[in-house]
Amino acid sequence: MRLFLCEKPSQGRDIAKVLGATRRGDGCLIGTETTVSWCIGHLLETASPEAYGEQFKSWSLDHLPIIPAQWMVEVKPKTAAQFKVIKRLLSEASAVVIATDADREGEMIARELLELCKYRGPVQRLWLSALNEASIRNALSSLKSGQETFLLYHSALARSRADWLIGMNLSRLFTLLGRRAGYDGVLSVGRVQTPTLRLVVDRDRAIASFISVPYWEVEVHLSSMGQPFIASWLPPSSGQDEAGRCLQQALAIQAAQEISSGKTATVLSLQTERFREPPPLPFDLSTLQEVCSRKLGLGAQETLNIAQALYETHKATTYPRSDCRYLPESMFNEVPAVFDALLKTDPALQPTFGRLDRSLHSRVWNDAKVTAHHGIIPTTEPANLARMSEQERQVYELIRSHYLAQFLPHHEFDRTQVELKCGTERLTAVGKQILIQGWKGLLYENTEEDEPSQKHQVLPVLQQGTQCAVNDAELKSVRTAAPKPLTEGDLIKAMKNVAKLVNDPRLKQKLRDTTGIGTEATRAGIIKGLIDRGYLLKKKRALMASAAAHTLIEAVPAAVADPGMTAIWEQALDEIEAGRLTLDAFVAKQANWIAQLVEQCGALTLAVPVEAGPTCPICNASMRRRKGKSGPFWSCTHYPDCKGTVPIRKDTRRS
Template sequence: MRVIIAEKPSLARAIADALPGSARRQEGLIQCGETTVTWCLGHLLEQAPPEAYDPTDKQWRLDRLPIVPIAWQLTPKPKARGQLSVIRRLLKQASHVVHAGDPDREGQLLVQEVIEYLKYRGPVERLLVSDLNRPAVVRALSQLQSNQAFQPLYRAAEARARADWLYGINLTRAWTLTGRQAGFDGVLSVGRVQTPVLGLIVRRDNAIRDFTPYPFYPLWVDIGVEHGTLRAWWAPNAAQPLDDQGRLIDRAPADALAVRLPGARGTLAKLDQQEKRQNAPLPYSLSALQVDAARRHGLSAQQVLDICQRLYEQHTLITYPRSDCRYLPEGHFSGMQNTLTQACANDDTLRQWCRSADFSRRSKAWNDKQVGAHHALAPTGKPADFTRLSATEGHVFRLIARNVLAQFYPPLRTFEVKAEFSILGEAFRARGQSVLDPGWKPLFTTREEAPPLPPLTLNAPCHVIDTGVETRETRPPEPFTDASLIKAMMNIARYVDDPEVRRTLRDTDGLGTEATRAGIIETLVQRGYLVRQQKALRATRLGTALIAALPRAVSTPERTALWEQRLGAIADNRDDAQAFQQALVEDLNALLRQSDAGKLKQSLQSAQGEEGAPAKRSVRKRKSGANAKSGARRKSNGRAKSGRKTPN
């Protein structure tokens, strides 16, 4: 008997529907002739607690840290024992097994750890399903591979699970016990991803709190040229009192120049005119979709993930959603016209966009070299019944369909002009843009980035019609939102100080994974470290205090992002899981030596005294870890308050 083990019931049903013959459903399985399909319910197993290795470690004690198992153990989750018994019985009868976990690192771990825990020793094949529609599943069933080819992926997933356990258990116990010494009666959860994410928010909140605004003074001129007028902005030279962004911070030079400018004549000294082509945005990965859905529809990252799971499992309208890829297989190109035509048939806007698409156009999105275990999110071709979708499900489906449709539209073609005028020996700059062909742009927005300039000729004369000096004020950085935090986690290298590490991280997947980023944010909220204030994510007093007390290395992204890089190397068979764990244990020993009750007490007291900080939330006790220069120049990272943009 062949036994297929799916990651979840929805996948099991899709596989059973794609098998020949009639299906007979029983408790925990579906019988299809000589094949039995069963399923996991997410993870059926979890890492055993510390006391499973040594009963002494049931009590939390600093002198027992670090806890490092010699022979790792898994234990069934309490609610999973029934389904685990079903799989155990089937494996005893199986002639061979098909592993049908999701096509990613975690999916490989989830099913294979069950197979190994139940000590099955027969042949195992691998089924990769990224689209629950019947034709796609039938195709996948005809392309089974040996599970042996996926062992590096399994080792990477196993190394990740064990490393998370080591990091979370040991650091959570250490700082919780230190917290008790400091007078805090609660669990201080530390995790290898959640804590750096919290650190990002705390440092942003601190920058906002500590920001001191100051004024700056852009000077504009309305210039007459041969074929019209335009507005340009003074570009003061380095001899003027400027901040680090080239903004004038003393009004006197601007006022003095403004008095001399009316009626003054000059010439167009520099002219840069060029046509630019911009291809459509690629289809979505999950994180890219979460960013756009948050901005356009105000959805949290977790809401987008949950919606995508329903669109994938319940409605079967989209392909596998937890993807980090923004490219599509080349083999899908020929059938995409039919897929999109059917998928978009019940929405007026999508249907019109589909009619206007040129399905002979092949964008760079079709690239097998960029597709790994997953491809970008795309419609499956099943017609979307919007009467059965919630409003938010409809919004998310339309975004996914739109980005794939955009691949069949021509590039956006613009004519961009940058001009620099020389008047009274000073430089004044203007820029404009005219749209030659909107291409894909109307699917996204009709807003122009910059108005067009009148026709210009290099060295042509000009004269000043009017001028003025504005008073603006720098603004602090914006607090993080779901959209900006997900984007920060995707592009974590921007938040790394070390230039060597930053270069290393530029091409990695960032902080967390597509499947975990939304959950990390929600975990921080649930544990009382973050609160949502309208769309903003702000650190609570407790979250702020924890980051202040932890070693900086724990709350910055370098370590965990490098973890992901090394786990990727293990998955590619370029690194060793045991060496990775040994390096982590050495790291843990160094971090544990830095726990300081006095520092933590001071941090908690300081955070409690902050005016305007969100109130501390109670934390449930847990027994396991959580997965300006002086003088003329001044420096500031502040932004300009509202007003016309000043070109740099």
């Protein structure tokens, strides 16, 4: 019997249908010579510390670091029944085809089961980019060898073990240090979550420390041959700051008066430059999350859930957890089939299709830039829009538009910058003349939303020496604005492009520009976890760090919270996948680093906010507030070695 091992029941049903495995079994679907079964995500998890010794049940600095000599996994209680099904099927299987999601976590979900159940037979890999029938049949006809994707498993194991070492050891370490200082909460530390939290804390600090500075602008209303346009006053170099702003009110008032009293402004020079903007590429997951946050107000996890539903439930789009925005050259042959499917899905697209050029070969078709996955695009099978929720349809239409944009011309425009003189004052005006609307007629990408409106104006015909009438000069008082709080989309973008935020020259040299923190598959979950733990607070679309988050980031060593260091670790996981670094070497380095941190930080005193309490009646140590079944009470900070307590009277309790 050949066993297909899938990641989810829905995925299993789709593959079983194509294989003809239609007879229902216990946790599986059975065909003539083929059985399809499925996990429910990870059926196994890395064993908790107490599995390595009874002493680890209690949290103590004396027991740190906890570094397993032999790693253990445990069956998740909630899915133990399905594990038994798979264990039995593996014992009967003559061959296994791994059909989990085509990424390193999918590889690990299957491989950890094969290893625990001691399966030693042949293994092949089904590598799917979409769950529609045509894509499944195509993938079945070109199965990969199991060896070809085996190192993905080691990369995932390395990620899992590094996360465990850091999470279990440093969370215990800093929670215990916090308790010693009187902090009555858990300080959770994670390999990716803590540097991600640092990004928000840094933004909060930048906002809190920002001092707004007033500056002045002069907006000049001009006209030539009856056509009005707007110019801006250029302060003299002696009156500018580094950003070219005028900080001297008297200077701006004087300029406004001189310009107002002048009747004309003369064109000194003008320069026109032509721009050609190619259509935006199809989405990878991070870019989709970023755009959906900005346009639709969706959280990162919401976007991922919707993209997963479009892939799994509706079969409308391809694999969502992609880190690539390009398409393989071979998929150009599928364009007619995709177009046919899109028209059947939504006949209202007919006028749009009349403007598309199917022969256009945009930059998206590039084998050299395709990774394990390609960009997220529509599939070759029609979808049912009526079955989609409003948000699903909105996300689907974004994905669809970015695909169709590849078959429209570049957006072309001329940008003209003019310099003028009015008396002794100099002015500048910028204009834009659209020549070819191109893809922007389909995709209303608001790429210019942060630019002043006068940059989009159409200028009259001007040449050197042209005299323009001065109609008005308006003095404007402006203040510098603080940085904006991060949204989930901003945070996803910062996690992905963390190399740009790294200042350490040594890290920057090592760090590839393509290396971020977390992966396409995990970033949304990291952000959700920080929100669920109360480290991140969400107000409308804005994210802010809680007081506990600031406490944690101030407490942990810089390397633990450094996004650049975490990105270096992510880079190491890529090296394992490529076969240039071994799993054991990576984990050994992590273990050594953890041991050093525990030794260095064990004697730290954390600066955490704490309510002043009484001294312990037994050992005279300070006491901290704790919560019990009957309400709050004072407990000795040397607990459990000292079990001294003092009750808190009701009239002194905090509300």
